[in-house]
Amino acid sequence: MQISGLFFICFVCILWPSLVSGQGHVLDKPVTExxxxxxxxxxxxxxxxxxxxxxxxxxxxxxxxxxAYWVDAGKLTINGELPESEHAFIHCANDPHCAAxxxxxxxxxxxxDCNDDGEMDCLDYARxxxxxxxxxxxDLPYNYQSTFEECIENYEDQGFE
Numbered sequence: 001m002q003i004s005g006l007f008f009i010c011f012v013c014i015l016w017p018s019l020v021s022g023q024g025h026v027l028d029k030p031v032t033e034x035x036x037x038x039x040x041x042x043x044x045x046x047x048x049x050x051x052x053x054x055x056x057x058x059x060x061x062x063x064x065x066x067x068a069y070w071v072d073a074g075k076l077t078i079n080g081e082l083p084e085s086e087h088a089f090i091h092c093a094n095d096p097h098c099a100a101x102x103x104x105x106x107x108x109x110x111x112x113d114c115n116d117d118g119e120m121d122c123l124d125y126a127r128x129x130x131x132x133x134x135x136x137x138x139d140l141p142y143n144y145q146s147t148f149e150e151c152i153e154n155y156e157d158q159g160f161e
Contacts, residue, residue, distance in 0.1 A: 029104045030111060034155050035122035036100055039063065039129050042148035051094040060093035063103055063129070072133070073105035103129065112136065122152070 031039075040046040043064045052060035055067045067089050070076070075083035078091055078098045092098035107125050110133030114124045126148050127136040140148075 028108060030107050030120075031104055031125050032122065034152075034160055035125055036103060038122070038148050038151035038155070039103065039126050041151045042126065042144045043130065048096065053090060055089050060090060061099045062096055063093070063099045065093040065099055065102055069106060070102055072109060073102045074109075076102050076105065106133075109133070110136075 037046070040062050044050065044062050046062050048062050052058065058064075059066050070089050070093060075088065076092050076098050077083055077085070077088045078095050081088050081091060092102060103125075107128060110128055111120050112124065112128070112133070113120050114127040114131075114136035116137075117123075124136065126144075127140060130140060130144050131138050
C-alpha cells in the first residue's frame with residue numbers, strides 16, 4: 001500500500017478543523033492526525049462512502065464506530081443535535097469530524113499501555129480502537145495490523161512522525 005502525500009494532505013484537510021476547533025466536548029487530544037489516519041486506513045480504508053443508517057447493523061463511518069463506543073466516548077453530536085436524538089449516533093459516526101473527536105474521547109477515557117512497552121502511544125490507540133478498552137492486549141487481526149503498520153511505515157519513510 002502506497003500512501004501518497006496528497007492522500008495525507010486531503011485526509012488532514014478533512015479532519016484538521018475538528019482536531020483544532022474543539023467540536024463537541026474534546027479538550028485534550030491524545031491521538032495525532034497521523035495516528036488517526038492510520039487507524040482509519042486500517043479499520044476501513046478510510047472509505048467515507050460506506051456509511052451506516054442503522055446502528056443495530058454494526059459499526060459506522062470511516063472509523064467503524066459502534067453505538068457502545070460512541071456512548072463510552074461521551075455521545076458527541078453535530079450541529080447541536082441532542083445525544084438522545086434517534087439519529088445522533090449515526091450522524092456523528094458518519095461525520096469525519098465528529099467521529100475523529102469520538103475516537104479522541106474514547107482514547108482519553110481508556111488510555112492504557114496495551115503492548116506493555118512502557119509507553120501509551122499510537123500502537124496502543126490502534127489496539128484499543130480495534131479490540132476495545134478491555135481486550136486491547138489480545139491479538140490484532142492480521143489485515144488490520146499489517147495495514148496499520150504499513151501506513152505508519154509509509155509516513156515514517158516520508159519523514160512524518
